[in-house]
Amino acid sequence: MPADMVGFVPSGNEPGRHDDFIAGTRDRMSESFQRPPITRPPLEPEEHDSAYEGRKKQLLRAFNQAVRAGEPVRLRKPTSNLFRARKADSRYSLDVRAFNHVLRVDPTEGWADVEGMIPYEAAADALLPHGFMPAVVPELKSITVGGAISGGGIESSSFRYGFVHETVREMEILTGTGECVLCRPDNEHRDLFFGFPCSYGSLGYCLRARIRIVPTKPYVHLRHLRYSEIDTYFRDLEQLCRENRGHDAATAFIDGSVFSESELFITIGKWTDEASLVSDYTGMRIYHRSIREKEEDWLSVRDYLWRWDTDWFWCSRAFGAENPAIRRLYHHLGLLRSTSYWKMKALAERSGLLKVLGKERNVEYVIQDVEIPAENAPEFLRFMLREIGLLPIWICPAGSPDPAARFSLYPTDSTLLYINFGFWGGVPSDQARGHYDRLVERKVIELDGKKSLYSTSYYDRETFRKVYGGNACDELKKRYDPDNRFPDRFEKCVRGG
Numbered sequence: 499m500p501a502d503m504v505g506f507v508p509s510g511n512e513p514g515r516h517d518d519f520i521a522g523t524r525d526r527m528s529e530s531f532q533r534p535p536i537t538r539p540p541l542e543p544e545e546h547d548s549a550y551e552g553r554k555k556q557l558l559r560a561f562n563q564a565v566r567a568g569e570p571v572r573l574r575k576p577t578s579n580l581f582r583a584r585k586a587d588s589r590y591s592l593d594v595r596a597f598n599h600v601l602r603v604d605p606t607e608g609w610a611d612v613e614g615m616i617p618y619e620a621a622a623d624a625l626l627p628h629g630f631m632p633a634v635v636p637e638l639k640s641i642t643v644g645g646a647i648s649g650g651g652i653e654s655s656s657f658r659y660g661f662v663h664e665t666v667r668e669m670e671i672l673t674g675t676g677e678c679v680l681c682r683p684d685n686e687h688r689d690l691f692f693g694f695p696c697s698y699g700s701l702g703y704c705l706r707a708r709i710r711i712v713p714t715k716p717y718v719h720l721r722h723l724r725y726s727e728i729d730t731y732f733r734d735l736e737q738l739c740r741e742n743r744g745h746d747a748a749t750a751f752i753d754g755s756v757f758s759e760s761e762l763f764i765t766i767g768k769w770t771d772e773a774s775l776v777s778d779y780t781g782m783r784i785y786h787r788s789i790r791e792k793e794e795d796w797l798s799v800r801d802y803l804w805r806w807d808t809d810w811f812w813c814s815r816a817f818g819a820e821n822p823a824i825r826r827l828y829h830h831l832g833l834l835r836s837t838s839y840w841k842m843k844a845l846a847e848r849s850g851l852l853k854v855l856g857k858e859r860n861v862e863y864v865i866q867d868v869e870i871p872a873e874n875a876p877e878f879l880r881f882m883l884r885e886i887g888l889l890p891i892w893i894c895p896a897g898s899p900d901p902a903a904r905f906s907l908y909p910t911d912s913t914l915l916y917i918n919f920g921f922w923g924g925v926p927s928d929q930a931r932g933h934y935d936r937l938v939e940r941k942v943i944e945l946d947g948k949k950s951l952y953s954t955s956y957y958d959r960e961t962f963r964k965v966y967g968g969n970a971c972d973e974l975k976k977r978y979d980p981d982n983r984f985p986d987r988f989e990k991c992v993r994g995g
């Protein structure tokens with residue numbers, strides 16, 4: 499393995515606690531913006547393994563001390579992509595920030611060993627110079643490998659590789675018993691391997707994961723296919739996914755965007771060695787607008803991976819970032835990046851811009867990603883357009899590479915293609931709190947779908963249990979966290995505990 503392919507350490511990631519968007523309490527403007535510097539210490543893989551073992555030993559010591567003192571535990575890490583309100587708590591915060599390295603890479607076998615808290619931006623930056631990337635790279639730069647495995651990460655290569663957790667071959671997990679267990683699909687901890695996705699830190703923390711990597715080319719050629727009718731759109735989307743599932747098919751990426759009932763796009767990405775005109779959506783130009791303006795486009799592979807990050811899909815427009823003068827200012831201040839969302843929000847609030855933009859009226863924030871079986875996708879989209887009205891909507895197909903796989907806390911049918919709908923915005927409302935989120939929850943259940951749990955939820959305990967794995971979580975909790983060092987999943991994901 500090339501020496502500079504290991505030991506990649508990001509640092510200085512900006513904090514972002516999206517729960518405060520709802521709580522509206524914290525002001526992070528004073529924290530300085532920093533891009534993570536890249537350092538590549540010239541260590542051999544063995545040295546990385548031993549450095550990892552050292553970090554692990556230290557963490558276990560800290561954890562076991564806290565446990566002896568009777569303290570429940572929570573994660574201490576510099577960034578977060580959670581969007582639900584959380585109660586202030588006094589739990590012991592376990593400092594896991596050092597677990598952010600790429601440890602080993604095996605290009606021949608197609609895997610990389612990475613630490614659980616490494617942000618995807620750093621993992622991708624370590625691999626791309628060598629012509630590889632993680633098989634699925636969620637599109638916000640600060641999402642970490644452990645967060646994406648435990649939280650159902652997805653992106654436009656998911657039509658072939660499935661959810662992020664389906665790209666994992668093994669994991670080392672710090673459990674509530676103070677041990678670090680190695681779990682694989684075929685060992686004595688297979689229950690934890692298949693139970694970890696959608697556990698959201700309620701069973702333990704992933705310290706290391708062996709993830710699938712795939713070869714890249716320098717550029718991605720994009721073709722934006724325009725549709726004006728919902729049924730045809732989803733029929734073609736499903737067919738494209740089916741035709742291109744094979745690893746030798748030229749299409750590497752498929753996602754979509756819905757701008758209205760009669761303006762829907764499928765975007766197909768293919769690898770290419772050369773590009774005549776390479777676009778740049780990291781500054782003044784806006785990716786989601788380009789979809790409606792161009793039939794085809796070229797991006798460097800890195801810019802493709804982060805095409806949605808600059809504007810947090812389209813969420814930055816809430817702070818005026820699509821007005822050229824305001825965008826220039828944000829660009830100048832280095833705020834066009836998902837992790838700077840809080841700084842942008844604070845600036846827009848302080849300057850009175852939110853008032854001018856009319857964003858201070860009564861709204862319910864509906865910030866959700868849901869997965870719906872493809873056959874029910876047209877009905878879900880019609881429901882969204884009729885009842886919720888948030889646009890645009892991000893569309894991302896996900897098909898399991900192993901039709902027999904079953905993840906106990908996020909039970910889906912692995913023989914089906916699922917369509918992820920991402921919608922993030924404020925719905926003007928004079929209804930009771932959570933009215934629109936509850937409508938979405940009910941519809942998702944009715945259509946055999948699943949909702950990610952990174953944002954607000956309103957399920958009652960019994961419904962939650964039915965939807966998210968029945969008794970499986972209790973069984974896993976008994977084995978891996980019998981003294982409840984980590985929060986209960988329902989309390990955490992629904993009650994904000």
Ligand SMILES: Cc1cc2nc3c(=O)[nH]c(=O)nc-3n(C[C@H](O)[C@H](O)[C@H](O)COP(=O)(O)OP(=O)(O)OC[C@H]3O[C@@H](n4cnc5c(N)ncnc54)[C@H](O)[C@@H]3O)c2cc1C
Pocket residue numbers: 516573575577578579580581614615636637640641642643644645646648649650651652653698699700702703704705865867920922952
């Ligand atoms: C607007 C918006 C859009 C989004 N869009 C996408 C998308 O398109 N694709 C996508 O994949 N995701 C998306 N997400 C969701 C995101 O992937 C999940 O929230 C993910 O869990 C965040 O991971 P994180 O590393 O930032 O972890 P955090 O936000 O810090 O934590 C998320 C949860 O994971 C747990 N966790 C974190 N690290 C670990 C670990 N190492 N081991 C065990 N548990 C851990 C935490 O306890 C917490 O419960 C979106 C989120 C938002 C707010």
